[in-house]
Amino acid sequence: MDLDAKIRDTNDLTPAVPDPATGDLRTVNRPAEASPAHSRTMQAHAEAALWVSEARLRLATEAANIGLWDWDLNANTVYYSPEWKSQIGYRDEEITNSFDEWQSRVHPEDLGPVLRKIAAYLENPQNRHVVEFRFRHRDGSYRWIYAQGNLLRDAGGKSVRMLGCHIDITERKRAEEELHRLSQRLLQAEDAERRRIAKELHDSTAQDLVAVTMNLGMLQESLAPGDTKAAHILADSIALVENGVNDIRTLSYVLHPPRLDETGLAGVLVEYAAGLTNRADTRIRVHVAPDFGRLPEDMEIALFRVVQEAVSNVLRHSQSDSATIRLARKGGAVVLEIEDYGRGMVDAGARGVGITGMCERLQHLGGRLDIESDAGGTIVRATLPLCTDRK
Numbered sequence: 001m002d003l004d005a006k007i008r009d010t011n012d013l014t015p016a017v018p019d020p021a022t023g024d025l026r027t028v029n030r031p032a033e034a035s036p037a038h039s040r041t042m043q044a045h046a047e048a049a050l051w052v053s054e055a056r057l058r059l060a061t062e063a064a065n066i067g068l069w070d071w072d073l074n075a076n077t078v079y080y081s082p083e084w085k086s087q088i089g090y091r092d093e094e095i096t097n098s099f100d101e102w103q104s105r106v107h108p109e110d111l112g113p114v115l116r117k118i119a120a121y122l123e124n125p126q127n128r129h130v131v132e133f134r135f136r137h138r139d140g141s142y143r144w145i146y147a148q149g150n151l152l153r154d155a156g157g158k159s160v161r162m163l164g165c166h167i168d169i170t171e172r173k174r175a176e177e178e179l180h181r182l183s184q185r186l187l188q189a190e191d192a193e194r195r196r197i198a199k200e201l202h203d204s205t206a207q208d209l210v211a212v213t214m215n216l217g218m219l220q221e222s223l224a225p226g227d228t229k230a231a232h233i234l235a236d237s238i239a240l241v242e243n244g245v246n247d248i249r250t251l252s253y254v255l256h257p258p259r260l261d262e263t264g265l266a267g268v269l270v271e272y273a274a275g276l277t278n279r280a281d282t283r284i285r286v287h288v289a290p291d292f293g294r295l296p297e298d299m300e301i302a303l304f305r306v307v308q309e310a311v312s313n314v315l316r317h318s319q320s321d322s323a324t325i326r327l328a329r330k331g332g333a334v335v336l337e338i339e340d341y342g343r344g345m346v347d348a349g350a351r352g353v354g355i356t357g358m359c360e361r362l363q364h365l366g367g368r369l370d371i372e373s374d375a376g377g378t379i380v381r382a383t384l385p386l387c388t389d390r391k
């Protein structure tokens, strides 16, 4: 059945028209008939107008390769447009009007969530129904489909049809995945480089500078008595070099704490917070269960980077004079929270390089970042599943 016929079909209903207030599509009762001749003319006009708008719609959907579907909720039959079918490699006559034609092709992992979304939408049809899912092509591969739908009600407000479209977004999904993969490789390369520079600074540059202070100390001892000018210069140089050694050790630590590899995240967090509390005006408390244990290396690095970024945000943006870091295992996941008691985020949706980087790192390990923020402070929460099929 073609779309024209389908739209004219529904017993005593005329074609759907958008509700001017909500934009919802609604069906309306036929107007009262004046005379048979007038009525025939009106009908001819209406059919001509419908034919034209149908032709335009068909042209647009063909050009944009948009598949249309029209689900009769009472009969549980679905009209699928030729584009809908050709998106997955079928000719018009090869697909019947059954709901199962759609359902049987949705990826098994996506079917449950998509059906639940449809049920929730039918229960509470606000706005538009929008889903993305994998859909099996004739050749056995899966295409990513973006589907959107609208509910149509009869004059009594009863849901009678759902009308929507399928758009193939496989290329966009591929590009997104490629972007994720690349940004992940970038983060890994950055970690490896940080670790290398940290080791170099700590083991080589700092050691050389320590040797310089020792040499200067020996020079100090062999100075001729009374040479106060040289003594001053030497004392000044020793102080400068010692400062340099401290700065290099701090930098090396921030780049990659050596004990992260040796003792693990829990121990390093305590050490890191103590070091920061000494240097900054912000007091940082750490709560970790004594038996927290170790995590896989990539998780420990990711969570440490989240702590670094979140704490640096606390220091730079929150105006809080204290913060709390909590690390715990909760039901098959590791949950890390960084809480401050400052002014909160002005723009809750703000995303700079820092927050984006935290999200990227966690997503790659199958986890996620949640941020709660109000005028009383901010909680940054990282959740990582403990055993997962890593992407």
Ligand SMILES: Nc1ncnc2c1ncn2[C@@H]1O[C@H](COP(=O)(O)OP(=O)(O)O)[C@@H](O)[C@H]1O
Binding pocket: 313, 314, 316, 317, 318, 340, 342, 343, 344, 345, 346, 347, 350, 351, 352, 353, 354, 355, 356, 378
């Ligand atoms: N703890 C916080 N308290 C208040 N504002 C915050 C906090 N963390 C982040 N923000 C806000 O979110 C924005 C984005 O943070 P981020 O992605 O780390 O980028 P950046 O720190 O480089 O600005 C910040 O500019 C800041 O306005």
Ligand SMILES: [Mg+2]
Binding pocket: 309, 312, 313, 352, 354, 355
């Ligand atoms: Mg930041």
